[in-house]
Amino acid sequence: MGSSQTASNWNRRQLIQLGGLSLAGLSLPRLLAADSPRPYGEKRSSRAKSCIFIVQYGGAPHHDTLDPKPDAPREIRGLYQPIATRVPGVHVSEMLPRLATLADRYCLVRGMTHGHGGHMDGMHVCLSGQSNGSNQDESPYFGSMLSKLLPSRSNVPSYVWVQNLAGDVGLRYEGGGRLGALYAPLRVGKDLENPSSPGFRFSGFDPAPGLDGGRISERLRLLDQLAARTGAGLPGDAVRGFHSQALELITGAAARQAFELSREPEAVRERYGRHPLGQNLLLARRLIEAGVRMVNVTAWCGVPAGEAFRNVQTWDMHAVLYQGSDNIYGNSAYGLNFVLPRLDQGVSTLLEDLGERGLLEDTLVVMVGEFGRTPRFENTDKGRGHWPNAYTALLAGAGIRGGMVHGASDKEGAFVKEGPVTPENFGATLYHALGAPTRFPEDLSRRVSAGEPVLSLFG
Numbered sequence: 001m002g003s004s005q006t007a008s009n010w011n012r013r014q015l016i017q018l019g020g021l022s023l024a025g026l027s028l029p030r031l032l033a034a035d036s037p038r039p040y041g042e043k044r045s046s047r048a049k050s051c052i053f054i055v056q057y058g059g060a061p062h063h064d065t066l067d068p069k070p071d072a073p074r075e076i077r078g079l080y081q082p083i084a085t086r087v088p089g090v091h092v093s094e095m096l097p098r099l100a101t102l103a104d105r106y107c108l109v110r111g112m113t114h115g116h117g118g119h120m121d122g123m124h125v126c127l128s129g130q131s132n133g134s135n136q137d138e139s140p141y142f143g144s145m146l147s148k149l150l151p152s153r154s155n156v157p158s159y160v161w162v163q164n165l166a167g168d169v170g171l172r173y174e175g176g177g178r179l180g181a182l183y184a185p186l187r188v189g190k191d192l193e194n195p196s197s198p199g200f201r202f203s204g205f206d207p208a209p210g211l212d213g214g215r216i217s218e219r220l221r222l223l224d225q226l227a228a229r230t231g232a233g234l235p236g237d238a239v240r241g242f243h244s245q246a247l248e249l250i251t252g253a254a255a256r257q258a259f260e261l262s263r264e265p266e267a268v269r270e271r272y273g274r275h276p277l278g279q280n281l282l283l284a285r286r287l288i289e290a291g292v293r294m295v296n297v298t299a300w301c302g303v304p305a306g307e308a309f310r311n312v313q314t315w316d317m318h319a320v321l322y323q324g325s326d327n328i329y330g331n332s333a334y335g336l337n338f339v340l341p342r343l344d345q346g347v348s349t350l351l352e353d354l355g356e357r358g359l360l361e362d363t364l365v366v367m368v369g370e371f372g373r374t375p376r377f378e379n380t381d382k383g384r385g386h387w388p389n390a391y392t393a394l395l396a397g398a399g400i401r402g403g404m405v406h407g408a409s410d411k412e413g414a415f416v417k418e419g420p421v422t423p424e425n426f427g428a429t430l431y432h433a434l435g436a437p438t439r440f441p442e443d444l445s446r447r448v449s450a451g452e453p454v455l456s457l458f459g
Contacts, residue, residue, distance in 0.1 A: 054297050156287070160294075275342045406456060
């Protein structure tokens with residue numbers, strides 16, 4: 001791009017290329033996505049909805065958590081006993097006592113199913129609502145779609161991802177799919193450096209090294225020139241007013257404060273739990289309060305004292321992970337005795353906290369992995385393998401009927417026997433809950449989702 005080029009003949013590709021230069025630590029696409037106008041004049045309710053999507057990366061064992069099989073043989077049902085929930089006839093694992101008391105606030109979808117048994121393809125299916133998990137598929141993830149269809153009204157990013165995924169799923173979750181970098185998430189936390197770490201501070205709004213006030217002003221002057229150009233393949237208002245939005249993100253307090261957990265009372269932080277999942281969920285609540293449209297949270301529960309960090313695949317509970325006498329029911333970072341109390345604490349507190357703050361009505365909470373785990377153990381009691389044929393998702397808020405179970409797996413938890421929910425229908429259900437349009441406003445011939453929402457989940 002030559003120095004003689006003017007704003008009037010910059011195209012969309014060159015705008016995105018400029019974003020790669022970075023303005024104060026945030027790329028131009030992320031800044032543009034921070035407070036985009038309503039898409040193409042679409043009207044929305046006064047209280048727009050948001051989503052906290054909890055990703056049980058690795059694939060949680062449904063038999064040992066939300067779909068217990070007490071009448072199955074020992075080698076299938078596992079060690080834990082089912083306990084009654086607040087809803088008559090609905091049972092969950094004894095390791096989830098707090099969630100059991102809140103069963104009237106969420107729905108269990110026990111008919112989840114697809115055909116991809118690998119982490120990379122399975123996670124792509126889970127997060128895109130598309131059955132094609134191939135590396136060649138560029139379907140955007142739910143957060144990217146919501147950034148386009150229902151961007152944040154506040155001067156905060158529309159889409160944030162808290163806690164990384166490990167390498168087994170690649171980096172597709174960090175992009176925007178075919179929608180492009182404009183709709184990629186703002187990333188927070190990686191491995192041990194996350195909001196539960198002492199002294200953790202989000203630096204995403206800090207000026208890039210060597211970028212002083214004068215240079216920021218010069219870049220904002222350049223962006224003012226861009227704002228004068230309302231074509232370039234973007235909606236007319238997409239860059240208008242960008243100068244003030246960018247300056248507010250860089251120097252203002254609203255977005256920065258949303259990421260500062262130190263502003264929370266100690267009692268609240270303790271209530272969520274001082275582990276990564278608890279603090280990440282607390283951050284998600286703060287971000288939703290600030291106006292972020294979608295927050296993905298990787299459900300990593302941390303590392304027990306004295307154990308070395310391996311990666312964040314908490315729920316990938318293969319037999320090979322366990323040494324000596326340890327197994328899936330052990331106390332390691334991959335042991336259910338360690339992770340389930342933390343999951344129970346963090347997720348139950350999130351549901352309670354959202355309810356107490358009047359946010360649950362307008363916040364969809366989703367908890368699901370890329371698949372479930374095998375009905376039979378690998379190597380006796382050691383672990384369970386990947387199993388996409390039947391697994392369970394938890395949904396709450398945003399009009400979801402609490403206290404119900406949709407679908408059912410068979411007596412061994414191996415296959416769906418009633419109420420199957422495909423990735424497409426699951427995605428359509430999420431979009432419906434959040435009030436997203438069914439078709440792209442700029443091209444009414446294109447549907448947002450190929451599926452149909454499961455309307456029985458709404459009451």
